[in-house]
Amino acid sequence: MRQAAISQAGLSVQRDGRRAVLRSLPDEVPVAMVFNGTTQAVMMASPADLCDFARGFARSEGIVETVDQIETLEIVEHDAGIEARMWLADDRGAQLKARRRALLGPVGCGLCGIDSLEAALRPLPCVTASLHLDASEVAHATDALRAHQPLHDQTHAAHAAGFLQPGQGIVLAREDVGRHNALDKLIGALDARGLDPASGAVVLTSRVSVEMVQKTVMAGIPALIAVSAPTAQALRLAQDAGLTVAAFARGGGFDLYAHPERIIDGERHVV
Template structure:
């Protein structure tokens, strides 16, 4: 069974002029089981597209692997009830995962649901070191540039996107999903698979900025996180602690800057 990212669905449209029959393209969401060495680590509701990127990004941002080379085998397996993304890890990574096993379930709006301790919700994240510098004009245009990559959103008006902004080059890579955290995992997985250094650019989001997005960027080594909407207070505090430049309300030619502002400068230099 091959699941599509969107489905055409009949309905009725009601307005002052009356009712008419319609067909809408709606984004699909299905259970995706992330399975490591035969054991399910998480089941996430996600859009069934770019699933190899999603699975790898999840494995990276959860600290299950630190490099693609630690994965010995990988496959996507369709089932009637959903999809399995099956990993076979190198022995040392499998043992490390077994030692910190935790249950996790992630419905579309949340990337932290189902964790088994408060400590996991506020787990320490690495400090992000990068020489990246971005021009203010590039940051102000970032979410507009991301719109050109939102093909599923154009069809459905119901998905989030995460893009990768390179200095002087604009948004060069993007992924979409019904969940903002899933979209970011897909982007991080794509960066790893395509060999793009995460520290060379910024993540651009179509959503609000919450703690789990900052955590994922820190785990991946992305130094700048830009979004069209507001951050939470906890996200700002975590970004400050992690060395991440947090940019919010990037729209209409402007933006708000909340942490580590030195990376946004008119004297920005291109980085390799």
């Protein structure tokens, strides 16, 4: 199996001189998502936790509603890349034909090659979970996620997505060179562990884009916390879908943009 990080010799050029270095760098390979014998998407991804990636991609893209609709899953390596081969229950296979898309893009690309503009902003279900998060947990969520990023510590070139449960901190995390891939892996890992997506919040080391909102909502997760900024379109989608969004969560504070009723400060909701 390919490794998520490899050692690479190089030359470090600094103001005080040059020196030979040996660094751990993140690897990336083409990963094809194959459903019922047909490739739906090809993405450059870290070659780790690929079963989680496949399940999470299938869930967050709406290809399946529950992981038991994936009847078989196998990871097949080739010289040119890796296939995640999935066979779906009959009813999901029929619906899949209506959503056929081909995707080949840069690292972590979530929308390249999508069939239509309408598909890019597909209608989302409404998240109604009554999750309550303490404001101090939200403010320190991205700091807490740092303890769950071994690939980043090795390479300084990987994103992470974590799952924060009230009173328990980050209970699960996944990493990848692509932010979309890290979130898909996390969603797949939640399913594999039997953790209720409605019981916590996604924590991201990235900005909040349209596709990150879409994936979070499709997984049934009611809150999203990110270290960086949201886009305006992402916030419009989040507001309509009932998703709580906290951004710029760093340095002991955060900005709250959508559905603040899930964030509490002591006994009071933050509004």
